[in-house]
Amino acid sequence: MTTTLADVAARAGVSSATVSRVLNGNYPVADHTRERVLRAVEDLEYVVNGNAxxxxxxTSDLVGVLVNDVADPFFGILASAAQAEIARGGDADEQGRAGAPGGGKLAVVCNTGGSPEAELTYLTLLHRQRAAGVILTGSAVEGSDTDAIADRLARLAASGTRVVLCGRPPLPAGPFEEGAGEPEGGNPVMTLGFDNRGGAEQLTRHLIRLGHRRIGCVAGPVDRTTTRHRLEGHRNALAAYGLARECGGLTAYGYYDRSSGHRAARELLDRCPGLTAIVAANDTVALGVIAALRERGLQVPRDVSVTGFDDLPFSVDATPALTTVRLPLHEAGARAGRLVMGRETTPGGGVALVEGELVIRESTAPPRES
Amino acid sequence: MTTTLADVAARAGVSSATVSRVLNGNYPVADHTRERVLRAVEDLEYVVNGNAxxxxxxTSDLVGVLVNDVADPFFGILASAAQAEIARGGDADEQGRAGAPGGGKLAVVCNTGGSPEAELTYLTLLHRQRAAGVILTGSAVEGSDTDAIADRLARLAASGTRVVLCGRPPLPAGPFEEGAGEPEGGNPVMTLGFDNRGGAEQLTRHLIRLGHRRIGCVAGPVDRTTTRHRLEGHRNALAAYGLARECGGLTAYGYYDRSSGHRAARELLDRCPGLTAIVAANDTVALGVIAALRERGLQVPRDVSVTGFDDLPFSVDATPALTTVRLPLHEAGARAGRLVMGRETTPGGGVALVEGELVIRESTAPPRES
DNA sequence: AGCCGGACGGAAAGCGCTTGCTACGGGGCA
DNA sequence: TGCCCCGTAGCAAGCGCTTTCCGTCCGGCT
Incomplete structure (x- = not known):
């Protein structure tokens, strides 16, 4: 049926051990022999069986990249950068070893749809395949399955899989894996967090400095860490200016998509027609907010200022161009890729924070009457 | 080190065969025994070794989904729909068999960056892993590696992997796999093509009917099938109205991204300041075109009409909202997923064409002076 | 000329799991 | 009461590849 190592060996007139050595190139083989083997491989169109x-x-050359939503550019960028880095030949201890040209590994991106169960399922599947590494991106859901996921991650790491968290808070420092076992057995879970709190705070401060006092907030899904952190940043800024009470009730939750932004904006407007600015959960949501505003006959930023978050590529094309916080998504993804390949390490403690940068464009301006 | 089937068997006091059967549920096992085994699995936190x-x-429960660019919503949507379908429990001949809950398989999306070499690499890797299926999306590059890819695909299919082409032209009907071999060995390569030609033709006809006579075209990368097909549709429409000559030179090539659209539009404008409409390679490109137009002080659609292609989610949010051709991306992805899972079949010949639908919005209007 | 070590190639023992076949015990039927 | 068959469990043979030992051969050194 399918040709095996033995078939190649037979055709080349050598033992299968030799063929294996030629293919893996980690043992001396005479040029003469090597050539014959390679020709046999060619002739037979032999393809090694990765499972065997x-x-x-x-060992395995699979690396999983879990994302909440492939269709969302936020994750798309992260994943694509990580992927490129993973496929790249390793400079570290991986010279030519893996099947992929140059020692790179196969990055497989898995779409969890933001569901913890799906996350768990993929993690299990990846564990089954004894993946070389796993990158978990996107905010975590706070609640039920959190522990199960943390547990699985810990076990994965303990079993030798490199685990990187990207854009997600670090794992709670567990009580050190059931004592007894191997103290050297696993590697640590590395974390690359985004400074959501800081970014959100900058955004709101920017609005306040422009003169806004009634600022609405369209937050993400209630139970996600990212949502909570961005909200905290927002509130910190409000508190710093003594605005906490005034804007206290002006928060609406929704998903990270356009229609949620649309709906939430209308809700906010109904609740408080006098607001002069809206902080959106991210750029996509901001688009929805702007659309809703426009439908009500409100102009951005003349009547209401709007801010996004992430600075996705389309933000600059929106009308008006979005004031937002730029997250170095590409760079972060690449770094996560390097981390998972063991080609780079996090400074200390395995946790690094990636800062965002305030980008001021046309969607924010001073309120009409102060 | 890691716990194996044998460990579980020992703890449950049964043979490893029994444990395997409990786990795979395809052989009668007494409830009593099953329970004991499951408990042992729990206790030991056993995770099957997928490779073994x-x-x-x-058999394998990996299905590869190759895309040109994960960061592009076009592929993101396709991939995410396919993925959902693949992860879903099979209704067909796969009840509970695979490791994943409900018989679903692990969809891994691979980012090729549109490079044929990367495509080949992934295909090889997937072949190595003996993937259960492969979905290839996006336009093919016409040239050098085409044959190599077609060859690899044919071999993959012959070796039992289900292969689905989505949004890409069917494989040339090869001279039937080297005779001799198994006539029953492999399954056919299924194709789900997009009607790029038809869509493009509709778009251009729409413009012509509005009264446009000098229509520019910003096409995609020269060597891609999608580019060629869309261009052909465009030209067919022009020819039908005897406009082929007039607009003959008004084509600029570029990548499928915003900045290419921007650059190409300026180029076109320089070459022919009098054009009244521009057909863009896709929605993203259209955005760039519009930005370029705006920079030149031209209004859309008053001065120049612009069309996109694909109808990605953001198209409706653009200002002006894009006239485009809607491709049922989500549905197509899902269908590809079902095909690769063997849960559905293509009508006849293994090739199905997915039609696009003209969506008229605000970016097109009659030219100012007719 | 005899020896020794290095460079190569082969034999074979697994890696952890699936599965065909065999073994065994008990209930239903003649 | 004896026999057959069904429901279960175990044995053991692989699946295709890597890798540890060994054995062989040859060149160079004493």
Whole structure:
């Protein structure tokens, strides 16, 4: 049926051990022999069986990248950057070892749809495949399955898989994996967090300095860490200026998509027709907010200022161009990729914070009457 | 080190065969025994070794989804729909068989960056892993590696992997896999093509009917099938109205991104300041075109009409909202997913064409002076 | 000329799981 | 009461590859 190592060996007139060595190039083989083997491989169109190899060698060249939503550019950018880095030949201890040209590994991105169960399922599947590494991106859901996920991650890491959290808070420092076991067995779970709190705070401060006093907030899904952090940043800014009470009730929750922004904006407007600015959960949501505003005959930023978050590529094309916080998504993804490949390490404690940068464009302006 | 089937068997006081059967649920096991085994699995936190399983059973639960660019919503939507369908429990011949809950398989999306070499690399990797299926999305590059890819695909299919082409032209009907072999060995390569030609033709006809006579065209990368097809549709429309000559030179090529659209539009404008409409390669490109137009002080659609293609989510938010051709991306992705899972079949010949639908919005209008 | 070590190639023992086949015990039927 | 068959469980043979030992051969050194 399918050709195996033995077939190649037979055709080349050598033992299968030799063929294996030629293919893996980690043992001296005479040029003469090598050539014959390679020709046999060609002739037979031989393709190694990755499973057999992984089983025998106890290594794998799969790296999982879990994202909340592939269709969302936020994750798309992150994933694509990480992916490129993972596929790239390793400079570290991986010279030519893996099947991929140059020692790179196969990055597989898994779409969880933001559901913890799906996350768990993929994590299990990846564990099954004995993946070389896993990158978990996007905010975590706070609640029920959190522990199950943390647990699974810890076990993955303990079993030798490199785990990187990107754009998600670090794992609670567990009580050190059931004592007894191997103290050297696993590697740490590395974290690359985004400074959501800081970014959100900058945004709101910017609005306040422009003169806004009644600022609405369209937040993300209630139970997600990212939502909470951005909200905290927002509130910190309000508190700093003694505005906490005034804007206290002006928060509406929704998903990270356009229609949620649309709906939430109308809700906010109904609740408080006098607001002069809206802080959106992210750029996509901001688009929805702007659309809703426009439908009500309100102009941005003349009547209401709007801010986004992330600075996705389309933000600059929106009308008006969005004031937002730029997250170095591409760079963060690449870094996560390097971390998971063991080609770079996090400074200390395995946790790094990625800062955002306030980008002021046309969607914010001073309120009409102060 | 890691716990194996044998460990579980020992703890449950049964043979490893029994444990395997409990886990796979395809052989009668007494409830009593099953329970004991499951408890042992729990206690030991046992995770099957996917590689060993795949090796022994000669099956895999990996399905590859190759896309040109994860960061592009076009592919994101396709991939996410396919993914959902693949993860879903199979209704067909896959009840509970695979490791994933409900018989779903692990969809791994691979980012090729549109490079044929990367495509080949991933295909090889997937072949190595003996993937259960592969979905190839996006336009193919016409040239050098085409044959190599077609070849690899044919071999993949012949070796039992289900192959689906989505949004890409069917494979040339090869001279039937080297005769001799198994006539029943592999399954056919299924194709789900988009009607790029038809869509593009509708768009251009729409413009012509509005009264446009000098229509520019910003096409995609020269060597891609999608580019060629859309261009052909465009030209067919022009020819139908005897406009082929007039607009003959008004084509500029570029990538499928915003900045290419921007650059190409300026180029076109320089070449022919009198044009009244521009057909863009897709929605993203259209955004760039509009930005360029605006910079030149031209209004859309008053001075110049612009059309996109695909109808990505943001198209309705653009100002002006884009006239475009809607491709049922989500549905197509889902269908591709079903095809690759063997849960659905293509009508006849293994090739299905997905039609686009003209969506008229605000970016097109009659030219100012006719 | 005899020895020794290095460079290569082969034999074979697994890696962890699936599965065909066999073994065994008990209930239903003749 | 004896026999057959069904419901279960175990044995053991692989699946295709890696890798540890060894054995062999040859060149160079003493």
């Amino acid at each position: 190899r992984a089983l025998a060698a106890a | 399983r795949a090796l022994a059973a000669a």
